Amino acid sequence: MSDSHKDFDPTDAxxxxxxxxxxxxxxxxxxxMALTPEKRRPIWWGxxxxxxxxxxxxxxxxxxxxxxxxxxxxxxLSAFLQSDFELTVTGEPLARLRTWLDTQNVPSxxxxxxxxxxxxxxxxxVVTWRGRRAALICFPTASGELVHVVMFAKGTxxxxxxxxxxxxxxxxxxxxxxxxxADFLVFSKVDIENLRRFLG
Amino acid sequence: MAEVPPFERIVEAHYENxxxxxxxxxxxxxxxxxxxxxxxxxxxxxxxxxxxxxxxKSWLFTTLRxxxxxxxxxxxxxxxxxxxxxxxxxxxxxxxxxxxxxxVLAALGSLPLEYREPLTLYYLKEHSYRExxxxxxxxxGTVMSRLSRAKAKLRALLEDV
Numbered sequence: 343m344s345d346s347h348k349d350f351d352p353t354d355a356x357x358x359x360x361x362x363x364x365x366x367x368x369x370x371x372x373x374x375m376a377l378t379p380e381k382r383r384p385i386w387w388g389x390x391x392x393x394x395x396x397x398x399x400x401x402x403x404x405x406x407x408x409x410x411x412x413x414x415x416x417x418x419l420s421a422f423l424q425s426d427f428e429l430t431v432t433g434e435p436l437a438r439l440r441t442w443l444d445t446q447n448v449p450s451x452x453x454x455x456x457x458x459x460x461x462x463x464x465x466x467x468v469v470t471w472r473g474r475r476a477a478l479i480c481f482p483t484a485s486g487e488l489v490h491v492v493m494f495a496k497g498t499x500x501x502x503x504x505x506x507x508x509x510x511x512x513x514x515x516x517x518x519x520x521x522x523x524a525d526f527l528v529f530s531k532v533d534i535e536n537l538r539r540f541l542g
Numbered sequence: 543m544a545e546v547p548p549f550e551r552i553v554e555a556h557y558e559n560x561x562x563x564x565x566x567x568x569x570x571x572x573x574x575x576x577x578x579x580x581x582x583x584x585x586x587x588x589x590x591x592x593x594x595x596x597x598x599k600s601w602l603f604t605t606l607r608x609x610x611x612x613x614x615x616x617x618x619x620x621x622x623x624x625x626x627x628x629x630x631x632x633x634x635x636x637x638x639x640x641x642x643x644x645x646v647l648a649a650l651g652s653l654p655l656e657y658r659e660p661l662t663l664y665y666l667k668e669h670s671y672r673e674x675x676x677x678x679x680x681x682x683g684t685v686m687s688r689l690s691r692a693k694a695k696l697r698a699l700l701e702d703v
Contacts, residue, residue: 346671347664353633353697358665360643366561370575374557377579379549379586426672426682464683486656486687487680531680 412499412518415471416527420513422469423490423529429465429480439466439479448477449493449524455506455541464488474498481540487531489540494525502526506541508534517541546595553582556602559666563603566662567610569651577613581606599668603677607659633697641700649699657692660685 350358431442436451436459443450446468464480469492476494483489502520506528509516515537517528530537547555557578564574584605592598633641650658663674671689675682 346669346674347667352635353638353700354665354693356638356641357646357696358667360641360646361562361662361665362667364562364565364643364647366558366578367571367575370561370578371553371557373575373579374553374582375550377549377582377586380588380590424681426675480683482687486684486691488683531684 412502412527415494415499416509416511416516416518416529418471419469419490419492419527419529420511420516424513428467429478430467432465434463434465436463436479439463442466443468443477443479446475446477448475449495450477451479451491451493452523453521454479454491457540457542458489458491483530483532483536483540485532485536489528489530489532489537492527492529494527496520496522496524498525506538508538510534546589546592546598549586549589552585552589552598552602556599557582559668560602560606562666563662564606564610566647566650566658567607567655569647573613577606577610580609584609600673600676603663603669604679607677633700637701645700646696649696652699653692653695657688657695660688661692661696664689 347354431439434442436454440450440452443466448468458481461481464482466477466479469476469478471494474494476492476498479491479493481489481491499518499520502518502525504520506517506519506526509518514529515532515534516530517526517537519526528537528541530540532540560578560581561574564577565571568574568577581602585602589598592601650661653661659678660674663669663677669677671682671685675685678685680688
C-alpha cells in the first residue's frame with residue numbers, strides 16, 4: 343500500500359476490502375491470455391538516427407540563444423506546476439501569505455485581481471526560473487481546479503501588457519500581465535472564460 | 543534498463559484491478575470485461591513500444607479510462623451532474639460492518655465521474671496520489687481535493703442506504 347493511503351480510516355478500509363473481493367468473470371483471464379502480443383522489431387537504422395539526433399540537440403544547446411521570453415517562462419512553469427510540488431505555507435489567510443512572501447523578498451501580490459483576493463488560498467511558496475525568484479500563490483476554485491498565480495519582480499518581462507492577456511498551451515490556460523509592482527503569470531485548468539472571470 | 547515482463551505476467555498482475563476500475567466506471571459486468579479486454583488488446587499491439595516497465599501499470603489504467611470515455615462519449619452517456627459540497631460524516635461501526643459491495647457500487651455509481659474515478663483508484667490501494675493524477679491527467683492538488691469531496695459524498699450516500 344502506498345504512502346497516499348496512510349490516512350485510511352475504518353470506512354475506507356472496509357470499502358477497499360469490499361473492492362478487493364470484487365472478482366472478474368471466470369472467463370476473462372482466459373480471454374486475455376489468448377491475446378497475442380506483437381514483438382518488438384529491430385530497427386537497423388535506429389542507432390545512426392539516434393546519433394544524428396543527439397548531434398543536432400547538442401548543436402542547438404551550444405549555438406542557439408536561450409529564449410528569455412514570457413513563453414519560455416510559461417513553458418518552464420507549466421512543467422513545474424504539473425509536477426508533485428509542495429507549498430511552503432498552507433492553511434493561512436492571504437494576508438499571512440503576503441507577509442511571509444515579503445520576508446522572502448519576492449512580490450507579495452499587492453495588486454492581485456479583486457476576485458482572487460476574496461478567496462481563501464491553498465498556500466504559497468517561492469519558485470525560481472533561470473535564477474529569478476518569484477512568488478507562487480495557489481487559489482482553489484469551485485470546480486476543484488486551482489488557479490496558480492506566479493509573480494516576478496516588475497520588469498522581468500518588459501514585453502508584458504498592462505491588462506491580462508489570455509493564452510493556452512497543451513496543459514494549461516494562462517494569463518500574463520504587468521502592473522506597477524510585479525509581472526504576473528497565471529496558470530489554471532479552468533476554462534478561458536472562467537479564468538477571465540477570476541482575473542476580472 | 544529493467545526488462546519488460548512477459549505479457550502473461552502483466553495480465554496476471556493487473557487484470558483484476560483493471561476490471562474493478564472498469565466496473566466502477568461502466569457499472570456493468572459485460573462492459574467492464576470488454577474494457578479490460580480492449581485495453582489488453584491495445585497493449586498487445588503497442589506494448590512493445592513501452593521501454594519502462596514501471597510505467598506499464600499507469601499506461602494500462604490510462605488506456606482503459608480513455609477507452610471508457612471514448613465509448614461513453616459515443617453512447618452520449620455523460621450527464622452534467624450538479625456538484626454540491628457535502629459535509630464529511632462518519633459511519634457508525636454497525637453501518638460499516640454491514641456494508642456490502644453492491645451498496646458501495648450503487649453509491650459510487652450515483653457519484654459524478656470526476657469523483658468516481660479518483661475514489662475507485664484510491665480504494666484499489668495500489669496507486670499513489672501522483673499515479674492517480676497521471677492516470678486522470680489532472681494536477682495532484684486536484685486529485686486530493688476531489689478525493690476529499692468524493693469521500694464525503696460517498697459516506698453521505700452510504701448513510702442513507
